[in-house]
Amino acid sequence: MGKELLRLFQDRKDQVGDFQVVGAMRRNGLSSPIESPPKPRDLKEVLDSLLPDVLIDVSSPNYESGEPSTSAYLEAFKRGIHVITANKAPLALHFVDLMGESLKRNVKLMFQATVMSGVPSINLKRVLPASHFISVEGILNGTSNYILTKMYQGISLRDALRDAQELGYAEPDPKLDLNGFDAAAKITILSNVYLNSGATIKDVTFDGIQDLSLDYLLKCREKGLKPKLVATASRSELKVSVVPLDSSHPLYGIDGVNNGLLLRTDLEDILISGPGAGPRRAAYGVLSDLVLLKDSLPKFS
Numbered sequence: 001m002g003k004e005l006l007r008l009f010q011d012r013k014d015q016v017g018d019f020q021v022v023g024a025m026r027r028n029g030l031s032s033p034i035e036s037p038p039k040p041r042d043l044k045e046v047l048d049s050l051l052p053d054v055l056i057d058v059s060s061p062n063y064e065s066g067e068p069s070t071s072a073y074l075e076a077f078k079r080g081i082h083v084i085t086a087n088k089a090p091l092a093l094h095f096v097d098l099m100g101e102s103l104k105r106n107v108k109l110m111f112q113a114t115v116m117s118g119v120p121s122i123n124l125k126r127v128l129p130a131s132h133f134i135s136v137e138g139i140l141n142g143t144s145n146y147i148l149t150k151m152y153q154g155i156s157l158r159d160a161l162r163d164a165q166e167l168g169y170a171e172p173d174p175k176l177d178l179n180g181f182d183a184a185a186k187i188t189i190l191s192n193v194y195l196n197s198g199a200t201i202k203d204v205t206f207d208g209i210q211d212l213s214l215d216y217l218l219k220c221r222e223k224g225l226k227p228k229l230v231a232t233a234s235r236s237e238l239k240v241s242v243v244p245l246d247s248s249h250p251l252y253g254i255d256g257v258n259n260g261l262l263l264r265t266d267l268e269d270i271l272i273s274g275p276g277a278g279p280r281r282a283a284y285g286v287l288s289d290l291v292l293l294k295d296s297l298p299k300f301s
């Protein structure tokens with residue numbers, strides 16, 4: 001995804017403006033300029049010497065501790081550096097602390113790409129002022145939705161998973177997609193954004209599709225029901241589970257690798273959907289945060 005982001009910066013230069021990527025921190029050190037071979041460097045020292053305006057995190061999630069990303073964000077905030085992240089783990093574990101710290105330091109923490117990639121699941125909130133959010137429901141994991149869609153058509157879970165892997169939708173180890181954990185991380189973030197829940201991923205009750213039989217899917221189909229892995233956040237619950245939806249449910253028609261998000265407010269129900277994964281789409285989520293950040297700061301406009 002890092003590479004796609006660099007390509008997007010280049011392709012959309014006119015709209016994004018004149019940003020310069022001053023370095024890339026990899027496991028084996030800093031490349032600055034980014035084409036140069038990485039040299040071992042300490043992150044604090046890198047932040048002090050490069051002093052970027054924005055730190056962008058596109059590293060893989062570490063759900064044990066959220067590290068090294070969580071510490072990196074805190075170090076960035078201390079130096080007045082904004083953070084844009086595609087990495088769910090720090091937010092699913094430490095949302096309240098990280099947001100609190102960014103507010104205290106008067107910098108922005110932006111994370112559109114963590115849920116539904118470039119489909120504006122998080123940034124939609126900006127254009128819904130004065131709404132009272134009652135609940136958030138979503139189909140938030142494209143791999144499991146693809147598999148359920150295939151099973152509904154009569155294909156076994158194992159064959160559908162193999163298909164998903166061949167098409168590049170599933171991870172080589174798809175456990176976190178199948179057992180509901182990835183969706184649990186995403187609903188944790190959404191519940192904080194829309195319901196101010198203060199939740200962490202440890203508060204989510206989650207189950208996945210790993211044990212569903214084809215027989216169960218086909219029996220549901222006979223009854224006019226379509227099982228979906230639905231993540232739900234309300235004032236009273238935070239969970240991910242398989243729910244057989246009837247055709248009147250707004251998420252019923254979200255099939256294949258698509259994601260869907262249903263926001264119930266006191267005024268109206270809002271449904272958005274779109275492809276929730278893929279490196280270029282996720283990179284667009286990051287890019288959109290960057291443009292919104294730029295537009296919100298007098299320094300850049």
Ligand SMILES: NC(=O)c1ccc[n+]([C@@H]2O[C@H](COP(=O)([O-])OP(=O)(O)OC[C@H]3O[C@@H](n4cnc5c(N)ncnc54)[C@H](OP(=O)(O)O)[C@@H]3O)[C@@H](O)[C@H]2O)c1
Pocket residue numbers: 001002025026027057058059060061067068086087088113114115117276277278279282
């Ligand atoms: N791809 C998508 O569709 C998508 C959508 C939304 C969000 N995201 C999130 O965006 C992030 C990037 O996704 P991706 O698909 O590009 O993942 P990826 O292909 O696994 O790449 C992650 C990169 O992060 C590097 N990395 C891991 N730990 C690091 C550390 N401690 N320090 C420096 N670099 C580290 C990895 O290096 P090594 O190769 O050395 O491990 C790898 O190059 C992930 O958090 C992912 O969950 C992805």
